[in-house]
Amino acid sequence: MKRTFLVVSSLITVTSVASPTVTAVSFEQNRASKIVDIRYSLSDAAIVTVDILTNGVSVGGRNLRNLAGDVNTEVAAGVRRVPWGPWEGWSEGPAKTEISAKVTAWPLWNPPDYLVVDLVEPYGHAYYPDEDYLPGGILSNKMNRSYVLVMRRIHAKGVTWTMGSVSEDQRQDDETTHLVTLDRNYYIGIFEVTQSQWNLVKGNNPSEYKGEGYSMHPVEQVSYQAIRNKDSETQNFWPNDPGQDSFLYKLREKTGIVNFDLPGEAQWEFASRAGYGEGFWG
Numbered sequence: 001m002k003r004t005f006l007v008v009s010s011l012i013t014v015t016s017v018a019s020p021t022v023t024a025v026s027f028e029q030n031r032a033s034k035i036v037d038i039r040y041s042l043s044d045a046a047i048v049t050v051d052i053l054t055n056g057v058s059v060g061g062r063n064l065r066n067l068a069g070d071v072n073t074e075v076a077a078g079v080r081r082v083p084w085g086p087w088e089g090w091s092e093g094p095a096k097t098e099i100s101a102k103v104t105a106w107p108l109w110n111p112p113d114y115l116v117v118d119l120v121e122p123y124g125h126a127y128y129p130d131e132d133y134l135p136g137g138i139l140s141n142k143m144n145r146s147y148v149l150v151m152r153r154i155h156a157k158g159v160t161w162t163m164g165s166v167s168e169d170q171r172q173d174d175e176t177t178h179l180v181t182l183d184r185n186y187y188i189g190i191f192e193v194t195q196s197q198w199n200l201v202k203g204n205n206p207s208e209y210k211g212e213g214y215s216m217h218p219v220e221q222v223s224y225q226a227i228r229n230k231d232s233e234t235q236n237f238w239p240n241d242p243g244q245d246s247f248l249y250k251l252r253e254k255t256g257i258v259n260f261d262l263p264g265e266a267q268w269e270f271a272s273r274a275g276y277g278e279g280f281w282g
Helices: 195-202 224-228 247-255 265-272
Strands: 009-011 022-029 036-042 046-054 073-075 078-084 099-106 114-118 125-128 148-154 160-163 178-181 186-189
Touching (some): 036 099, 073 125
Antiparallel strands (some): 036 078, 046 099, 160 178
């Protein structure tokens, strides 16, 4: 078995449907329960996110932990509702003047920058517009390396960049620089898949170094066969679907996200350069 660290990616499906619109946004707080009731009308199916503004300024994503209802997920067209409990997530309490809700509808083909995939609740996932909105942050939230996959959107579509090693004295035979243009944006995991995450998907832990204190360490001792299940009968190389006993097959089945796969070489290199695309990351 080859020792390697596993990172997963997911392509963003490209469509040409019209962009959805939001109208009739209302904001009302119940004086007894203190719950804020946000309502809006959505023209077409979209991914919806909400921000709260006081005097036209955002209260910040970290203060919006208690949003519920039709938010941070795919929402069907129609009149929708988002309850918010500000007394728990906002130390200043609800503003007395000039407070409003900003509702944003993201086309399904142009989603927010962060995708959090639940590995416990089937088909559970949520979208967030930036890092500040992620529940508990990134590094400080242990859930991100145990029960969920946190993925970041890479804006790569249509960007022409130089792939390969820019340093001639360190270049391998297959790293000659050449121009590459990717045709899609994609999500890529912020962290390597951990032992806990692998176990939730596959029901086992192949790692050599495991036990108490290792659950959030990257899973190792995993092979291409275990990830994509290549065997003598079926060649499960991309773009063929993963084999039924593979990690990727079970990940797709558990989450309902059919585009989960290993990042391609160009996807991996572009993401590693932080979207810069030329020379070294800077």
